[in-house]
Amino acid sequence: MTYDGPGVFRAPIANSAAQENFQRTVRDGIAAERIERFTDRTLDNDPVRLWGTKQSIEGTWNNIEAGDFLLFYRDGTYEYAAKVLGTERNEPLAKDVWPNYEEGSPWLCVIYLDEPVELGVDSSEVHGLAGYDIDYPMGFSPLNEMGIGGLRGKYGSIESFVYGDRTEDDSAVEQTRSDTTTARIDVDSQPEFELPDSILDGLHFPSGEDHEDRVTELLGELEDALNAGKHIILTGPPGTGKTEIARRVAGYLAEAETDFYTGYQTTTATADWSTFETVGGYMPSEEGGDDLSFEPGQVLHCFKRDEQQRNDLLVIDEINRSDIDKSFGQLFTLLSGQGISLPFTREGSQIDIRPGSETEKSDLPPHQYLMPSSWRIFATMNSYDKTSLYEMSYAFMRRFAFVYVDAPTVPEDDDARRQLVRTYADVWDLDVADDLVAAIGDVWFVMNNAADERKIGPAIVRDMLSHVRGTPPAQRDRVVTQAVLSYVFPQLEGVRKREAVIARLAEIDAIDSSRLRSVASDVLQVRPDG
Structure with a gap:
């Protein structure tokens, strides 16, 4: 079971020749009559828009499919995005439309594109979601699974990321949604969770294992856990789709229960995690010098951003990689529905996190965070990490329901x-x-x-x-x-x-x-x- 949506490929506009090619063949397009001289492909658009790659990266090009997206990078920004219509290996066409190629390296791997969309997204945002250490692409390359999951978590889908309305200001779709929904988020209660089978459409279960019954059974287990007020850990062998299931369920709830949720976030745990990653900690202030200021971590970002109340579900991949007590120790009380005070201050006041059901609904001061009653963590871990499982403290484990996702039976015949x-x-x-x-x-x-x-x-x-x-x-x-x-x-x-x-x-x-x-x-x- 894997993600079945569009892929994302990063296309740097690395020099003046590439910039010229982008303007001429992607933004302006080439007359269909000219393209038809070199291809038998049916051309539905006129002008025809296309991009290309060298033969040296044909392996990456081979993985591009119709419906995927190219993100065009220049000077620290993904300036444009374009949907892929198809691909074709066509050296005569490439040499005709891109005559300024390096000697011996024509762009013979052709990518047909839809009309580009102006994006204007800082590369640090995309690369941060992907966990990359650098803010520029190292050549034409795919965005990794973590990056795609991060974009889907923040914007709802890759299509929403590309086609979201950015004409009135530079803010992203997720923030626009936040501005219009935070005023009516229900923080006191939780919905009656119902998960339709369609959530797992496109994820294949072998027919011999009764696909429909297994989907219904799995989603029923998740429903029961959510309605019982539990957070969830999906466990099972590697490669069984645990992370994709978690993302799909979180994404469905964010879209279907807009009275409760403002979106979802994804992250991957590491052995280096501490409460700094989950709760937050002191960082040098933007003004520089010796001053330190409190910066919220992953969990607190789910509750408040830009001083506005939020309720973002949190998907944590491979949670067992972290030292649970070190990473989540301060949150054990919070996960059981009780408020906590953290050993940090903001503007002279101690950081507090309070349950939504016990907090006044007036504007929260900067030092206070409110945890909605419906907030949940969806985590994953591989079942063979049994040692890590039993090393988790009982205080942590009893706040979660463990849902097993098995591998299919591989026949002996x-x-x-x-x-x-x-x-x-x-x-x-x-x-x-x-x-x-x-x-x-x-x-x-x-x-x-x-x-x-x-x-x-x-x-x-x-x-x-x-x-x-x-x-x-x-x-x-x-x-x-x-x-x-x-x-x-x-x-x-x-x-x-x-x-x-x-x-x-x-x-x-x-x-x-x-x-x-x-x-x-x-x-x-x-x-x-x-």
């Missing part, structure tokens, strides 16, 4: 197993040869049967299929082996039976057993027999 993988490949629109489907299916079966504590879900299978598709028969064993090393080996860290898993993987016909054992010895410190 060869034909049934290949049909399962083929079904997933079709859902993901991946054209993969039968022998490669069979090989990846064999890998999946071994992983989900040789070591119960380290099953893998469909998302990791998708990564492997994407890695091997298009591989010529002569290269099959090398590429399949590399896919296992890249996507499966990281899941074997700490597995007690990993020697047996590697031994069984080495028996698969499409695996280079010598290469597999060599890397297993170096990376996992195991020496399987064989």
Whole structure:
């Protein structure tokens, strides 16, 4: 189960030639009559707008699909966005419309675009949501999953981010919504949570496991937990769609329950987290010097922004990576619905967080935050991190409901197993040869049967299929082996039976057993027999 919406690709306008090309072929467009001389493609627009990439990054270009978006970057800003209509590898066309290419490096990977939209978004906003350390793109590249999730959390969808109304001021869609809704947010109570099956549309559950019943059952478990006043931790094998489910549920509630919610935020926990990331702490003031001022963390940002009351749901991916007591210790009391005072001050007053049901609804002073009764955390963790689970204090765990998202059963029968993988490949629109489907299916079966504590879900299978598709028969064993090393080996860290898993993987016909054992010895410190 994975995100099935549009992808986002960052396209830097890196020099004067690229700027000229952008103005001429994206903003102005090229007459359809001229383009038709070089392509058999049906052209629905006139003028035709297009962008291109060099052959050296064809691998990235191959992942672009109709409906995705390009964000055009220049001088610290994503200035424009354009929806992708299609792609075509066409060197004669590229040389005609972009004659100013570097010697030997024409933009032969063509991207057809819809009319560009003026965006004007500071790159630090986008890159901050993605967790990038730099505020400029390193060449033509996709925005990572965390960045896409962050944009969806802040704006509701990628389409809203691109097409939201920014004509009257420079504020983003999320802030516009905040201005119009905060005055009527219900902070005293919570809605009667009802989650329709349509929330998980596009997330594939194998038909053999009764798709509709499993979707209804899973959403029913989430409903029950929410109505019981619990926060939620989705747990299960890696790649089963836990993060996507959390984002979809949070996004649905933010859109459907506008009397209660103003949006949702996403973040990924790390081992370095402390209460500074969750609650906040002192930072040097903007005026400089030795003065320090209190800056709110992830949780407090959900309650107030720009001195306006909010109620943003919080999605925390891989919460077990953090030291729970160190990161959330000050919040244990708050998560049980009681107010707390923090060891920080703002304008001379101690920072207070109060439950919505116990607070006057007049304008809050800068030092006070109000936690709405309906606020929730949706967190995820991999089920094989059982040690981390039991290291969580009971005080923390009892404030959450744990909802399990299992991996599908991988059939022992060869034909049934290949049909399962083929079904997933079709859902993901991946054209993969039968022998490669069979090989990846064999890998999946071994992983989900040789070591119960380290099953893998469909998302990791998708990564492997994407890695091997298009591989010529002569290269099959090398590429399949590399896919296992890249996507499966990281899941074997700490597995007690990993020697047996590697031994069984080495028996698969499409695996280079010598290469597999060599890397297993170096990376996992195991020496399987064989």
